[in-house]
Amino acid sequence: MRRLAAWLAILALIFPVAGCRTSPAKSGGVPQVLIAQATEGKVGQVDELLGKVKAVQEVNLLPKISGRIKEINFNLGDRVKAGQVVFTLSVPEIEAEVARAQAGVKQAQAAKAAAETSLAQANFQVEQARAALEQARTALEQAKENFRLAEENYKRGKFLLDQGAIAKATFEQQFETPYINAKANMEQAQSALTRAEAAYQQAVNYRDKVVPAQIRQAQAAEEAAQAALAAAETTLAQAVVVSPIDGYVVARNAEVGELVGPQMPMPVLTIAQLDPILVEIMVPEDKINLVKVGEKLAVRFPALEERVLEGKVKYISPASNPQTKGYTVQIELSNPDLKLKPGMAAVVLLGGEKGLLVPREAVTWRQGEPVVFVLKDKKASPQRVLLGPSDGQWVVVREGIKPGDWVVVTGQDRLGDKGGKVEIAGKWQVSR
Numbered sequence: 001m002r003r004l005a006a007w008l009a010i011l012a013l014i015f016p017v018a019g020c021r022t023s024p025a026k027s028g029g030v031p032q033v034l035i036a037q038a039t040e041g042k043v044g045q046v047d048e049l050l051g052k053v054k055a056v057q058e059v060n061l062l063p064k065i066s067g068r069i070k071e072i073n074f075n076l077g078d079r080v081k082a083g084q085v086v087f088t089l090s091v092p093e094i095e096a097e098v099a100r101a102q103a104g105v106k107q108a109q110a111a112k113a114a115a116e117t118s119l120a121q122a123n124f125q126v127e128q129a130r131a132a133l134e135q136a137r138t139a140l141e142q143a144k145e146n147f148r149l150a151e152e153n154y155k156r157g158k159f160l161l162d163q164g165a166i167a168k169a170t171f172e173q174q175f176e177t178p179y180i181n182a183k184a185n186m187e188q189a190q191s192a193l194t195r196a197e198a199a200y201q202q203a204v205n206y207r208d209k210v211v212p213a214q215i216r217q218a219q220a221a222e223e224a225a226q227a228a229l230a231a232a233e234t235t236l237a238q239a240v241v242v243s244p245i246d247g248y249v250v251a252r253n254a255e256v257g258e259l260v261g262p263q264m265p266m267p268v269l270t271i272a273q274l275d276p277i278l279v280e281i282m283v284p285e286d287k288i289n290l291v292k293v294g295e296k297l298a299v300r301f302p303a304l305e306e307r308v309l310e311g312k313v314k315y316i317s318p319a320s321n322p323q324t325k326g327y328t329v330q331i332e333l334s335n336p337d338l339k340l341k342p343g344m345a346a347v348v349l350l351g352g353e354k355g356l357l358v359p360r361e362a363v364t365w366r367q368g369e370p371v372v373f374v375l376k377d378k379k380a381s382p383q384r385v386l387l388g389p390s391d392g393q394w395v396v397v398r399e400g401i402k403p404g405d406w407v408v409v410t411g412q413d414r415l416g417d418k419g420g421k422v423e424i425a426g427k428w429q430v431s432r
Contacts, residue, residue, distance in 0.1 A: 033411030036428040042352035043391040051281030053344040055272035064238040066261030067091040089239040101229035108225040112218035122207035129200035136196035143189035150182035247273040277335040279346040282326035300347040355396035373408040381419040
């Protein structure tokens with residue numbers, strides 16, 4: 001049966017069905033022809049699966065805080081780049097909070113600076129107390145030496161008094177009084193040293209304990225103020241909304257002056273990535289093994305006059321949909337002119353043999369070989385070709401022409417084996 005079908009296909013090419021196309025009338029001896037462009041496609045057993053166009057990525061932009069819209073920078077259809085500011089809010093309460101936090105930081109910094117300055121003053125006081133302590137120690141040593149000399153002199157005078165060598169008045173004036181004074185001076189020097197030691201220890205404690213505690217407290221206050229400022233600035237930054245993706249504005253649901261917030265039922269803006277774009281289909285279980293990630297598939301778009309574009313399979317669901325029992329497949333297509341729009345219907349062609357297609361009527365036979373007439377500069381030239389399978393309307397050309405070539409579909413019967421000039425009557429039209 002397969003051989004019979006193959007022979008029937010070849011016979012169909014050799015003997016076109018009469019009446020399928022009417023050759024255009026002559027015009028001045030130059031044949032009028034209809035032409036068609038060789039395009040990539042499939043013939044054979046092809047399954048058509050309905051799908052929908054959808055954006056590769058779509059984000060709905062809502063603010064994280066409430067406020068009135070101050071500015072919207074993009075309109076419907078505008079292109080947006082990732083990181084661009086799309087709209088901003090007016091939030092005077094948060095701005096005031098930021099100002100208060102900034103003042104708090106300045107106050108805390110001033111307190112910290114004062115605490116650090118007090119450390120320098122404490123160091124100076126410690127040095128003064130140390131000098132006073134050294135001075136008191138020196139004074140005490142001198143007072144002790146003076147007392148020792150006065151005591152020795154007192155003992156000598158007492159001996160002389162006891163021997164009757166000097167009068168009592170002389171003893172009191174020259175020996176006893178200096179002794180008493182030297183002792184009093186020594187005791188005073190000892191008290192001064194005790195006070196100097198206490199003052200020095202107090203200065204050290206203030207420098208090593210009190211001032212560091214004050215500095216730590218000031219640092220903690222500054223850190224708290226900085227944290228409050230950072231929190232306020234973070235909240236204020238949320239009044240500026242940026243786009244996380246490259247794309248186009250496909251929806252705008254608010255205007256300048258409107259009060260918006262995170263609980264809005266509709267986003268302020270919707271941004272969608274449209275180039276590339278996706279076609280999503282549901283592939284039945286018995287067809288899923290015909291599809292592979294990275295494979296190129298033909299996709300037809302009824303809204304674009306049945307235009308057929310090539311896409312690449314980007315994703316195949318690892319599990320079937322419980323409701324449809326099919327597998328989700330996404331096909332990525334280039335969309336530089338943005339003619340493919342989310343929601344459009346698409347028809348994905350599975351199976352068949354892929355190749356360069358021309359209308360079956362474009363093939364004629366010369367000297368027992370298949371030939372198509374290729375148009376260039378209003379002249380049709382014969383080109384021998386190697387044919388593949390046909391579906392009766394289209395035929396695969398494996399060798400001989402290239403994609404984009406224009407070929408003569410009707411009127412080539414009036415051309416000789418070497419071709420010749422032609423008059424283009426129009427383009428051959430057929431739906432696929």
